[in-house]
Amino acid sequence: MITGQIAIDVREVTKRFDDIVAVDQISLDVRRGEIFGFLGPNGAGKTTTVRMLTGIIRPDEGSVHVMGHDIVKNPVPAKQQMGVVPETANAYLDLSGRQNMLLAADLYGVPRARAEERIRETLAELGLLGRQDHRVQGYSKGMQQRLILGMALLHEPPILFLDEPTSGLDVQSTHLIIAMLQRLNEAGTTIFLTTHNMDEANRLCHRVGIIRCGRIAAVDTPEQLKQTVERIAVVLVRFDRRVDIRALSALPGVADVAEVNGRCRIAVEDIDTAIQSIVSHARAQGTRILSLDTPTPSLDEVFLSITAGDD
Amino acid sequence: MHPSGIVEQVRRSIVIAKKDIMIYYIKGPVIIFGLLIPLFLFMAFSVGSRFASLPFLISGLLAMTLFFTATAVSPVIFPWEAQARTLERLAAAPITVPALIFGDILASFVFGVGITLAPVGIALALGLTISHPALLLLGILIGAICFSSLGTLLSVPPTSSPPNIMMLSSLIKFPLIFISGIFVPIESLPAWGRLVAVFSPLTYFTDIARYSLGEVHAFPLVVDIIALAFFALLFTAAAMMLHARTLPKRI
Numbered sequence: 001m002i003t004g005q006i007a008i009d010v011r012e013v014t015k016r017f018d019d020i021v022a023v024d025q026i027s028l029d030v031r032r033g034e035i036f037g038f039l040g041p042n043g044a045g046k047t048t049t050v051r052m053l054t055g056i057i058r059p060d061e062g063s064v065h066v067m068g069h070d071i072v073k074n075p076v077p078a079k080q081q082m083g084v085v086p087e088t089a090n091a092y093l094d095l096s097g098r099q100n101m102l103l104a105a106d107l108y109g110v111p112r113a114r115a116e117e118r119i120r121e122t123l124a125e126l127g128l129l130g131r132q133d134h135r136v137q138g139y140s141k142g143m144q145q146r147l148i149l150g151m152a153l154l155h156e157p158p159i160l161f162l163d164e165p166t167s168g169l170d171v172q173s174t175h176l177i178i179a180m181l182q183r184l185n186e187a188g189t190t191i192f193l194t195t196h197n198m199d200e201a202n203r204l205c206h207r208v209g210i211i212r213c214g215r216i217a218a219v220d221t222p223e224q225l226k227q228t229v230e231r232i233a234v235v236l237v238r239f240d241r242r243v244d245i246r247a248l249s250a251l252p253g254v255a256d257v258a259e260v261n262g263r264c265r266i267a268v269e270d271i272d273t274a275i276q277s278i279v280s281h282a283r284a285q286g287t288r289i290l291s292l293d294t295p296t297p298s299l300d301e302v303f304l305s306i307t308a309g310d311d
Numbered sequence: 312m313h314p315s316g317i318v319e320q321v322r323r324s325i326v327i328a329k330k331d332i333m334i335y336y337i338k339g340p341v342i343i344f345g346l347l348i349p350l351f352l353f354m355a356f357s358v359g360s361r362f363a364s365l366p367f368l369i370s371g372l373l374a375m376t377l378f379f380t381a382t383a384v385s386p387v388i389f390p391w392e393a394q395a396r397t398l399e400r401l402a403a404a405p406i407t408v409p410a411l412i413f414g415d416i417l418a419s420f421v422f423g424v425g426i427t428l429a430p431v432g433i434a435l436a437l438g439l440t441i442s443h444p445a446l447l448l449l450g451i452l453i454g455a456i457c458f459s460s461l462g463t464l465l466s467v468p469p470t471s472s473p474p475n476i477m478m479l480s481s482l483i484k485f486p487l488i489f490i491s492g493i494f495v496p497i498e499s500l501p502a503w504g505r506l507v508a509v510f511s512p513l514t515y516f517t518d519i520a521r522y523s524l525g526e527v528h529a530f531p532l533v534v535d536i537i538a539l540a541f542f543a544l545l546f547t548a549a550a551m552m553l554h555a556r557t558l559p560k561r562i
Contacts, residue, residue: 051562056399056403057559058559074315075405075407076314076320077315079403079405080314082403086399086400088396090396092334093395095334103330104404106323106326108405109319109322148400
């Protein structure tokens, strides 16, 4: 659900730590109702950016507006609009899950009756209701992460920031969190998601931004990004019998041919010319084409292409 | 209600204070530092000073209890939170740094005042008369704010290691005990000692306690109250300002 209004407006934001420029003049918009994926290699500046957007650290230059509130000049109203699941945060281990939720509700000014209702609903949805009175010390990592997500959602924020929310979690917790994020987004919540998981970004995000060495390298939809990868297109063809590789290589539009697992992997310069000449060649040779695929690059390939040379 | 309004921020400070009490104060270290250490120091001193009067000894115990209790936990809350990785969530919550600090001071204040009632009870049980109870109560309240804010101020260095702050805290706290008229009356200190004592907030609380128990006191009471309140304001303002600078460095 995308409404087109701006939820997060980032303009030329820079952050330095001594002589190191961690984030360098980045600008981006996140629209209301959008799931925005923020990708980048380790040390690229993802967490620093999220911390600036959530008001945990101040940018040295530039401005950040969250739902129209300047995060530096008016941090409290801006923070009131957001739920945050930081990368390394913990709940209080000496308190129970329910006590942690109540603490979050009080910190966000949720009235007690509404808080009780929301705690029940959220813990049930996160599969933690049965353990709500147990100390968090006894929770698994997945349960703790679900609890932290629940704490971020109690006040029903219009924007949710998540920094690597499923990193290192079991399959059950990962699925539960992803499904919950999808439901929240369908209900209108804007989500800013930092992740290393390309499959997660591809499935969930309406748009992704890729940060590299503190600068934004690309921002677009996953589909558009895949099309921007400059590479020679590949056609995978399976024939009903062995074909002469040299004859295929000489066809118009074909750059190179190799046989891989019983299929011909044909690198083409011009996809239309190449497919037409392959089909004509097969017909002339009396050979049947059993399958013909034109695989598109994955988001992983896009990411690797954009961040080539980084750690 | 507007979340950044003063009433709402004070309400959130109370939430922080409740959290601190639940997690950090209802634990052994507070009892050890707040009650047992002053008690042991008191016992050692009373054995070694057979000629000191009971009101003199009890006023010293009162001062040590309030001072140790109010500064026992407040210095280590920030490093503990940073180490346990709970600080980042607080930093992302809609609460200002001054409100966060005020919450920590409030928790320390409640505990300091609560535990200091124990030596007051000991004084009454030993048959001492509290000549000026209202003044003593006022002194305890202002002193608790002053020492709690001092404790919070001690945690300003942006370390995530509680032992580092404990060491710094002990280096400052223990010398103060010896220059504040607890073991040796101010008037009996050498000239340099009397000069140094002026800069210790503990001096003024000890003086109030001494007067309240009918003992000789060194400064006019107005000076004691104003000096204690001045230190309380100074430490609170400094803690709020300096923590706002160092908090992001802990994350």
